[in-house]
Amino acid sequence: MTAAADATHLRAHPLARGGLADPRTALHVGTPPSPQAEVSTNPSAVPVISAFNDVAQGLPVHAYAKGDLLYQADAPATALFYLEAGLVALELNTPKPRIGALAGPGDVIGALTPGCGGYLESAVALSGEVAVRVLDERARAELPAAELATLIARAAGARLAALTQALEDGEHPVPARVARAFLRLGSRFGQGLADGTVRLTLPVTHDTLAAMVGAARETTTAVVADMRRLGLLEGTRGSYRMRPAELTEYALEATLSAT
Incomplete structure (x- = not known):
């Protein structure tokens, strides 16, 4: 070395x-x-x-x-x-x-x-x-x-x-930040599937996500749980399947509702 x-x-x-x-x-x-x-x-x-x-x-x-x-x-x-x-x-x-x-x-x-x-x-x-x-x-x-x-x-x-994206995220509420983080990870590291979903297999936990979006781990975990409840996200740490179009809409609605 x-x-x-x-x-x-x-x-x-x-x-x-x-x-x-x-x-x-x-x-x-x-x-x-x-x-x-x-x-x-x-x-x-x-x-x-x-x-x-x-x-x-x-x-x-x-x-x-x-x-x-x-x-x-x-x-x-x-x-x-x-x-x-x-x-x-x-x-x-x-x-x-x-x-x-x-x-x-x-x-x-x-x-x-x-x-x-x-x-x-x-x-x-x-x-x-x-x-x-x-x-x-x-x-x-x-x-x-x-x-x-x-x-x-x-x-x-x-x-x-x-x-620049991280600075932009700082002006959004935490739900929008988490959604935007997943969208970027999916674009960079994900695998697009025939049904329009994206498979994301990465060693990323809620601690990692929280550090990425500048939020508490508990808040990040609650947002991820809400995404699962709405059917926008499936899976758990290390292996996710997401719906990009719906996540984009979720981020937009979260931002608009906070203004």
Whole structure:
């Protein structure tokens, strides 16, 4: 393991210790993930820069267990992390647990803001095993400058979009926030089914959802129960089936009723 990767194994995160669902994303180091073992991913998240793919495929795969830190907020930002398998929470540096976004296969996270000095968030493994390739300064030097800039710009743009959505959610009532969170997770990680529903298989619990939407766990649990009662959501932590059109309407009605 590189020094950059080794230095990030700091501590187990409390959200990951707090009963996250068993993952569906196990991967043996150095072995390509099977379709059954991989968190489903929207193909648009996978980089299409050929030089990056060539460099990344030549790097070793590092595995992180559930609760491990890939990197910590404010630590020197020295590496990019290309996620090959598993699920990672990007946690904001706030007094209470707050997740700005979830990252999965194909995402690039880490040192996305040259000149800032430190990582802007902490990256915590939510899956039982997260597989990444670490692009340190040496590996990044092998990329053409223009392609490296494009890679970082795309990844930083995705983070900016996620943070913008999180800010927008803050102006909505909790039921709308939870519905919007499920809709985004379904769009990014879900599998569309013939009947119009979306299957979402992720190691996400009510604690994780609460940290994503900035609400108490008890409030989040009550909202999820209401969604189940209305038939908008089926399943439990780790395996859900949702109705996107109805969830969208639910979020809109919740917002309108709060104004």
